[in-house]
Amino acid sequence: MSSIKGPGIFLAQFLRDEKPYNNLSNIGRWVAGLGYKGVQIPTWDSRVIDLDKAAESKTYCDDLKGKLKQIGLQITELSAHLQGQVLAIHPEYEVAFQPFYPEGLRGNERIEWATRELKKAVAASANLGLKSVPVLSGGFAWHMVYPWPQRPPGLIDEAFKELHKRWKPILDLAENSGIAISFELHPGSDLFDGATFEMFLDVSKHHPTACLCYDPSHFVLQQLDYLDFIRLYGQRIKSFHVKDAEFIPTGRVGVYGGYQSWAGRAGRFRSLGDGQVDFKSVFTLLAEAGYVGWAVLEWECCVKSPQQGAREGAPFIAEHIIETTEVAFDDFAGGQTDIEVNRKILGLS
Numbered sequence: 001m002s003s004i005k006g007p008g009i010f011l012a013q014f015l016r017d018e019k020p021y022n023n024l025s026n027i028g029r030w031v032a033g034l035g036y037k038g039v040q041i042p043t044w045d046s047r048v049i050d051l052d053k054a055a056e057s058k059t060y061c062d063d064l065k066g067k068l069k070q071i072g073l074q075i076t077e078l079s080a081h082l083q084g085q086v087l088a089i090h091p092e093y094e095v096a097f098q099p100f101y102p103e104g105l106r107g108n109e110r111i112e113w114a115t116r117e118l119k120k121a122v123a124a125s126a127n128l129g130l131k132s133v134p135v136l137s138g139g140f141a142w143h144m145v146y147p148w149p150q151r152p153p154g155l156i157d158e159a160f161k162e163l164h165k166r167w168k169p170i171l172d173l174a175e176n177s178g179i180a181i182s183f184e185l186h187p188g189s190d191l192f193d194g195a196t197f198e199m200f201l202d203v204s205k206h207h208p209t210a211c212l213c214y215d216p217s218h219f220v221l222q223q224l225d226y227l228d229f230i231r232l233y234g235q236r237i238k239s240f241h242v243k244d245a246e247f248i249p250t251g252r253v254g255v256y257g258g259y260q261s262w263a264g265r266a267g268r269f270r271s272l273g274d275g276q277v278d279f280k281s282v283f284t285l286l287a288e289a290g291y292v293g294w295a296v297l298e299w300e301c302c303v304k305s306p307q308q309g310a311r312e313g314a315p316f317i318a319e320h321i322i323e324t325t326e327v328a329f330d331d332f333a334g335g336q337t338d339i340e341v342n343r344k345i346l347g348l349s
Contacts (some may be wrong), residue, residue, distance in 0.1 A: 008038030019311030054124035088138030139190030234289025
């Protein structure tokens, strides 16, 4: 019998400078008290990890795991979402994304920094015995997602060639380390849906470690069939963000949102159970696809507080986890395999 592991929680949205959210021990005890069994750690936040030490020292990683084990927690993954976004940025976005990387870096310096950080995340994950690094792909062409003005022939192909060029050293290192690079398909990045993921697979010659961090909320906002997505790409899903969303268009706003705040958009992130995601079907399809990773809450609700979202998230995930089995419900009526009996039933003897 095997099952999806959980509940886990992504710490990024909960970290604060005040207790109990200000360091790994304090926030760890808080989430463990809510019923979580795993934590996804943001590698860019020094309050919860020293990425340099984790990449270099197995002893540091063993101590980190031991500290969490004492309070009943495991590390689910090391998130490198922000470094992935920084790896591939159109120059016009450098200022907007400045909080994601050290101030003053531009051009090649920024690219080299992001490459080093992503490689450290891979090395640290290997030292911790983890199997997946969730990331964002970054993007050069996102601002041209709507084809107006008309795009010159070959423009998108060139963007994906460059995207693969920047990711290839990281993908190769991850493959050699037995770790998946799990792209969260996300608006603002060039990998944002199944079609763009397939384009990346094509240009990377279907690199075995180019995988997926599945988050149905972003697909609700795109009006993409998030259940069929699992049927199509289930074998590439190596991480799972459990996040809810709703899409309620009006005569005033639709998919693009009209520059409204999150609360005023047709597509909004919600706390688990408050949106439109059919999580019973999501967990069923992931179980059928053989997913054995963690189910990790990512809280981004535009209505409820993070504390309420976290409190409600652990039991919600726990209730949806499916324990798979090889026992068939009609085994009681069966018998041993008998070739002669089978041939008689078929009228062959």
